[in-house]
Amino acid sequence: MINELTGISAAHEQSIQKARKRIIESIGKNMDLYGITLSTGLLYGLMFFQNKPMTLDEMGEAMEMSKTSMSTGIRTLVDLNMVNKVWEKGSRKDQYEVERDWHQTFADFFVIKWRKAVELNLLALRKSLSELNELSAKHPEEEVLQDYLRSDIEKINQAIAYYLWLDRLIDTMESGDIYQLVPKEHVPDKHM
Amino acid sequence: MINELTGISAAHEQSIQKARKRIIESIGKNMDLYGITLSTGLLYGLMFFQNKPMTLDEMGEAMEMSKTSMSTGIRTLVDLNMVNKVWEKGSRKDQYEVERDWHQTFADFFVIKWRKAVELNLLALRKSLSELNELSAKHPEEEVLQDYLRSDIEKINQAIAYYLWLDRLIDTMESGDIYQLVPKEHVPDKHM
DNA sequence: CTATTTGTACAGTTTTTACAGAACAAACTA
DNA sequence: TAGTTTGTTCTGTAAAAACTGTACAAATAG
Numbered sequence: 001m002i003n004e005l006t007g008i009s010a011a012h013e014q015s016i017q018k019a020r021k022r023i024i025e026s027i028g029k030n031m032d033l034y035g036i037t038l039s040t041g042l043l044y045g046l047m048f049f050q051n052k053p054m055t056l057d058e059m060g061e062a063m064e065m066s067k068t069s070m071s072t073g074i075r076t077l078v079d080l081n082m083v084n085k086v087w088e089k090g091s092r093k094d095q096y097e098v099e100r101d102w103h104q105t106f107a108d109f110f111v112i113k114w115r116k117a118v119e120l121n122l123l124a125l126r127k128s129l130s131e132l133n134e135l136s137a138k139h140p141e142e143e144v145l146q147d148y149l150r151s152d153i154e155k156i157n158q159a160i161a162y163y164l165w166l167d168r169l170i171d172t173m174e175s176g177d178i179y180q181l182v183p184k185e186h187v188p189d190k191h192m
Numbered sequence: 193m194i195n196e197l198t199g200i201s202a203a204h205e206q207s208i209q210k211a212r213k214r215i216i217e218s219i220g221k222n223m224d225l226y227g228i229t230l231s232t233g234l235l236y237g238l239m240f241f242q243n244k245p246m247t248l249d250e251m252g253e254a255m256e257m258s259k260t261s262m263s264t265g266i267r268t269l270v271d272l273n274m275v276n277k278v279w280e281k282g283s284r285k286d287q288y289e290v291e292r293d294w295h296q297t298f299a300d301f302f303v304i305k306w307r308k309a310v311e312l313n314l315l316a317l318r319k320s321l322s323e324l325n326e327l328s329a330k331h332p333e334e335e336v337l338q339d340y341l342r343s344d345i346e347k348i349n350q351a352i353a354y355y356l357w358l359d360r361l362i363d364t365m366e367s368g369d370i371y372q373l374v375p376k377e378h379v380p381d382k383h384m
Numbered sequence: 385c386t387a388t389t390t391g392t393a394c395a396g397t398t399t400t401t402a403c404a405g406a407a408c409a410a411a412c413t414a
Numbered sequence: 415t416a417g418t419t420t421g422t423t424c425t426g427t428a429a430a431a432a433c434t435g436t437a438c439a440a441a442t443a444g
Contacts, residue, residue, distance in 0.1 A: 007336040015327050016340060019320035023348070026316035030309035032227065037432075051343060056391075066434050071392060092389065092442060102354040117222035124218035128211035135207050144199040148208060151243060156215070161376070162294040169374045181373040182361045184353070229402075248421075258404045263421060284412060284419065 004051070020049050034080060034109055039065070040073040044082060044098065053086045053095035081108040103184060107173040115170050118163050125163070129156045196243070212241050226272060226301055231257070232265040236274060236290065245278045245287035273300040295376060299365040307362050310355050317355070321348045 005013045024045030031041035046062055047054055054062075059070040074096055077083035082105050088095045099105050136149045172178040197205045216237030223233035238254055239246055246254075251262040266288055269275035274297050280287045291297050328341045364370040 005340060008334065008340065012327065012331070012334075012337055015323065016344065019323045020344065022316045022320050023313075023351075026313050030313055033305060033309055035224065035227075039432080048347065049344065067390090068392075068435075069433055072433090075392090094391075100350070102351065103357065106354075106358065113225060117225055121215075121218050121222055124214045128214050131207065131211045135204065139204070142200070142204075145204055148197060148200065152208065152212065152241065155240065158292070159215075159294065162298075164378060165295065165374060165376055166298065168378065169370070172374060177373070178361070181369070182357060182364060184357055186356060186360065231402080259420090260405075260422080261403055264403090267422095286421075 020045075024049070034082075035113070036076060036080075037073075039063070039069070040076055043070065043073045044077055047083065047096065047098045050097070053088060053097040055091075055093040055095055057093065080112060081105060103179075107178070110170045111174050114166070118167050118170070122160065122163050122167075125156050125160050129153060129160070132156070212237075216241070226274075227305070228268060228272075229265075231255070231261070232268055235262065235265045236269055239275065239288065239290045242289070245280060245289040247283075247285040247287055249285065272304060273297060295371075299370070302362045303366050306358070310359050310362070314352065314355050314359075317348050317352050321345065321352070324348070 005016060008016075024042060027048070028038055028041030028045045031044065032038070036044070043059060043063055046059070056067050056070045056074065059065075059074070060067045063070065074083060078085060078096070081099060083096050083098050086095050086097055132149050132153050136146065136153070139145055172181075197208060200208075216234060219240070220230055220233030220237045223236065224230070228236070235251060235255055238251070248259050248262045248266065251257075251266070252259045255262065266275060270277060270288070273291060275288050275290050278287050278289055324341050324345055328338065328345070331337055364373075
């Protein structure tokens with residue numbers, strides 16, 4: 001039996017489950033922003049309200065899905081640092097629990113996914129930039145070619161500048177400097 | 193004919209296309225972070241290197257895809273403010289060009305997509321919170337129930353605090369205050 | 385060492401999504 | 415107004431992704 005809400009009336013349990021379900025479904029849906037599928041999002045929501053770590057078997061039973069699917073879903077969540085594997089003594093089964101610091105989860109998403117994209121795009125941009133610069137140096141007299149090259153090189157340089165900015169933004173998330181600009185606790189404006 | 197690289201040798205044209213292709217494919221792939229499909233990402237990359245607005249027919253020819261697909265792809269990009277519809281006089285066809293300010297594109301993505309998610313999640317959280325508070329007030333004597341409620345309410349309050357923070361972060365992107373923390377132009381550290 | 389148990393890789397199936405072609409409605413043209 | 419042109423909706427199909435059950439390898443227990 002999965003249900004951990006024991007010792008209260010069925011009506012009360014239902015009320016709590018209804019309240020949880022609303023949240024789980026909303027969060028689960030919107031986790032597509034993290035590139036996470038709905039069912040994995042729902043799994044995350046389920047674990048969010050759990051007060052102890054869960055095993056794959058428990059998840060499968062609660063989600064009415066195969067353990068295989070739980071395994072792949074959990075891997076996605078672990079890769080994003082949204083869920084942590086915990087070591088429970090006396091159990092052979094792997095146990096998982098959600099990361100409670102959502103600010104950290106948000107930051108990690110950028111550090112993991114967006115940083116990777118920035119690096120790959122910068123790599124491509126710089127390689128192409130170097131090729132085009134080389135081509136330009138080889139044929140300084142060909143005006144039409146130079147026009148094309150100038151245009152592309154300008155675009156590439158702007159793109160590089162943007163990715164460097166994005167890289168610095170991600171730095172502030174990794175270092176925590178972002179909280180200087182936007183504190184975790186809201187500081188109200190001073191009014192005269 | 194789509195190719196706008198005329199007046200240069202085939203070899204030079206090929207060099208430029210190769211350099212572009214590397215960038216287009218890298219950017220196209222990584223646009224999945226925006227929830228954008230690969231082919232739409234490639235369409236965006238194509239338009240990025242175009243120096244004039246494109247029509248749906250031109251896109252279809254260049255991408256070797258149907259105009260229908262171009263239409264849906266473009267709508268996705270327009271909805272995200274990544275591409276703008278421009279009004280070219282003397283032409284009946286709709287024309288589109290990429291938004292060149294990528295900082296703005298990035299900010300718009302948060303303002304459009306993440307803000308929506310924040311709002312929906314806050315709505316669900318607050319509604320459930322209110323239900324649970326009500327339930328708690330109705331049965332102050334039931335200790336087991338109160339334990340469950342305390343736990344859920346605590347989690348919900350933490351989630352709300354997080355989303356309020358995220359909302360303020362999005363505010364800084366919308367207002368431009370984010371550039372105070374991370375300037376568009378890199379300001380190197382001062383060293384002694 | 386042998387028996388289980390556990391998690392994952394793999395292969396097949398189902399479901400979802402992307403895409404194309406036809407049909408249509410709106411807008412422009414003559 | 416009638417005749418085109420253009421973009422999108424709708425429907426069917428192809429491709430991709432999610433999901434399941436089996437098989438297997440690694441780890442633990444006896």
